Structure formats: structure tokens, C-alpha cells
Amino acid sequence: MNFDSVVQLAAEGRLYPSVILYGSGQEERQQAALEIARSFLCLNPVPQRPCAVHGLEPCRHCRRLVWPAKGEELFHPDLHVLERDLRTSTSVAATKEFLVQAYSSPFEARGQVYVIAEADTLGGAAADALLKLLEEPPTRTPRQFLLLAASQLDLLVTLRSRSLAVFLGSREGLETDLIEPVSQDLAMALDAFFEDAAAIHLLSAADILGRFDGWQDPRARRPWAMAAAALVHYLEMRSLEPRQRRAILDLAQELLEGPRWRMRGITQSRLLEGWIVRWLSPLAPSMT
Ligand SMILES: [Zn+2]
Structure with a gap:
């Protein structure tokens, strides 16, 4: 919420x-x-x-x-x-x-x-x-x-x-200079998705969020916090509809649960793809 x-x-x-x-x-x-x-x-x-x-x-x-x-x-x-x-x-x-x-x-x-x-x-x-x-x-x-x-x-x-x-948004103490370029690329991928609804753009969004370092340690919270911060920063860059904003904040919140799932042996790329598709595909524009 x-x-x-x-x-x-x-x-x-x-x-x-x-x-x-x-x-x-x-x-x-x-x-x-x-x-x-x-x-x-x-x-x-x-x-x-x-x-x-x-x-x-x-x-x-x-x-x-x-x-x-x-x-x-x-x-x-x-x-x-x-x-x-x-x-x-x-x-x-x-x-x-x-x-x-x-x-x-x-x-x-x-x-x-x-x-x-x-x-x-x-x-x-x-x-x-x-x-x-x-x-x-x-x-x-x-x-x-x-x-x-x-x-x-x-x-x-x-x-x-x-x-x-x-x-409430990204955590303190995260390097904003690392988040910024990721948010830029993420914005391009999501703009394209909101344009033509092609799932490939969601997969590239997952790839882009996966660029942060530190995934090797399944307990690490930092890469998840960085990915969530990149999503929140993206919201600051674009004026989206309330429904879209909500889904992206929900997605950011879910990302922070990442370490729990990584500890069960699920890879970060599967988690990122799964969550992005789950939260964002309902936002696809209808192609009629
Ligand atoms: Zn009052």
C-alpha cells in the first residue's frame, strides 16, 4: 500500500x-x-x-x-x-x-x-x-x-x-551515482513496454536491475535495496498513473524480500524476472 x-x-x-x-x-x-x-x-x-x-x-x-x-x-x-x-x-x-x-x-x-x-x-x-x-x-x-x-x-x-x-522509498546510504544510470536505462525499457506491451522489454528491465554488484552472497540485502531504489528513482523521473505507481512501489517492496528467496536457492535473475512480470505485465496497454 x-x-x-x-x-x-x-x-x-x-x-x-x-x-x-x-x-x-x-x-x-x-x-x-x-x-x-x-x-x-x-x-x-x-x-x-x-x-x-x-x-x-x-x-x-x-x-x-x-x-x-x-x-x-x-x-x-x-x-x-x-x-x-x-x-x-x-x-x-x-x-x-x-x-x-x-x-x-x-x-x-x-x-x-x-x-x-x-x-x-x-x-x-x-x-x-x-x-x-x-x-x-x-x-x-x-x-x-x-x-x-x-x-x-x-x-x-x-x-x-x-x-x-x-x-517509504529507497534506503539511506545507497550510492545514488550507481542508481541513477540504472534508472535511466530502466526508464527506457519501461517506456517501450508501456508503448507496445512486448514482454521482451520486461525481461530487459530485469536484466538492467540485475546489473548491481553483490548478488553472489544469497544473504546480501544491498543489491536488492539498490534495485528497489532504482525503481523508486524511476518513479521520480516519470509522471505515471496512480495504478502504475502503485504496481511499481509494490514491486520495489517485494524486491526487498529477495534474500529470503535467494536462501532457498532461487537465482536472482529468476526472481527479478518473475516479480517484474507479475507486477508489471497487468499494466500493459491493450493492443487493439
Ligand atoms: Zn489538524
């Missing part, structure tokens, strides 16, 4: 209770979490949530839904943020203390938002405490849990299976 639909569902109060926001950089993940929080708690009528996005003066909730900073005056009592407290993990004690707030009512807004800033550092016991809360909500108060991580593969499977995963 793409980010705009997620914000829309949050505004309507219909978003899945637990959402994983992954990809892109740390700052972007935090901003994405805040936008969902604002959409979820904004005082304006549904079509105008969150106010800032619709060019309105921020309401008294949206104005204070900001990332907590030391010495910061603005804060919203119904936004709870858990940051990593130990050097390598988010401790069980801190997680339990954080979650215990969900057993009381919101202070001012109609619901509460819980953000776990580095959800990939939650260990088994901390994750269990969160899962218990998701499975047996203590009250009917609307609650939104947002789990932030660079890669969803780093989250425990139990959390992933009970959350909606939303990909």
Missing part, C-alpha cells in the same frame, strides 16, 4: 492498528509517522485531515504533534514515542513502561498514537508485550501503533505478520 492511501485511511479511522514504516532515511520515517499521527488525531473533517497538508492553519492537535526533543515546549500528551534506550536494543522494561500508557484513556484527543522509533531493536519479550496489546486491546479507544525500521526484514516475524508494512 502506498503512503498516501495510508494517510487517507488514518484520517478515516480505518487504518490497520499496527503499521510498519520502513525504508528511506530515519528523518523521513519520523516525518511519515507524524503525518499519520496528525491525520489520525486532526480536528478537521475527514477530507481535510491532516490540516497542514490541505493548506489550513494547523489545529490544536496537529500543531503539537512533533517529534519529542529535549527542551522542546510543544508536545502532545496522546503521542507516545519510544526510542532505543540501550546501546543495541530497546529494553523490555522501557517497552513495558511505554505500553502501560495504553491502559489509560487519551488526555485530549480521540485516540492515542504509539511510535516505536527503532522497532528492529525490539527483542522477543518486548515484542510479545506489544503483540498482547494488539490482540487484546484493553479498551475501545482508537490506538495507532507505528513501528519504524530501516528494513522490515529486521523485524521479528511475529510483528510483521500482525502489521501492515509500508515502504
